[in-house]
Amino acid sequence: MARRTPLQPATTASKGCCGSLTDSALTTDDAESMAHAFAALADPIRLRLLSLIATSSSGEVCACDLVEPSGKSQPTVSHHLKVLREAGLVEADKRGIWMWYRAVPDRIAEVRDVLG
Amino acid sequence: MARRTPLQPATTASKGCCGSLTDSALTTDDAESMAHAFAALADPIRLRLLSLIATSSSGEVCACDLVEPSGKSQPTVSHHLKVLREAGLVEADKRGIWMWYRAVPDRIAEVRDVLG
């Protein structure tokens, strides 16, 4: 083994959040944390839920309005919304009986910036 | 069910590739295809491999130089590189005994643009 180019030191002390993939090699820790964020986006239902929430004209969407367009059961939708929330991509608060979900643009931008 | 805002039609005929999450709701098909791309990024080893490849000064990296910094076995690294290749994030060609991997900036940008 051990061939050509030496490769970057891979010890990029994270600036801000993590810096871009194309700037300097991710550390093991940064890769771990970012992979978790990407994992939340790695499901078509969650991507669709996030896009429905992010494109809502009012800025927020009632969970009750996400079940039908997703084509999944209510518990499944609730599960996916939890994953999105744990990834920081959406936030929610309860008003009356309803849960209102909003996108978190800063977090989405943070994830986007990792890709350059 | 069926509460407040009507929500977008969710029938965004994909322009270019798919348009942004925050512009208009993804169609089921677009979400499917994009989720596949994000899934390739949803693993710390793969993120690290991609960053090592993308930040290489020469623009390409021999697979033999990716095994050791990843801390995984050679078959495992080969498997992850295959996933990255199938997602279109990297490309490779064999020269002699060695496989040389390059990042695919256009594809990476395509994935990035989905996030806004």
Add this chain to the structure above:
DNA sequence: GATGTATATTGACGAATGTCGATACACTAG
């Protein structure tokens, strides 16, 4: 209180995923 509705949690299941050892394949050097 009791009833109804919206959401979250639990439990269980099959499917997909990450991992490695063993092995096969491809190419080079002798």
Add this chain to the structure above:
DNA sequence: CTAGTGTATCGACATTCGTCAATATACATC
């Protein structure tokens, strides 16, 4: 052709994930 090296594939395994029915929780209304 034989031996050696780099890479990919295969087989097996434990773990994680997506899903739903059933149930629990929270809130509003009566």
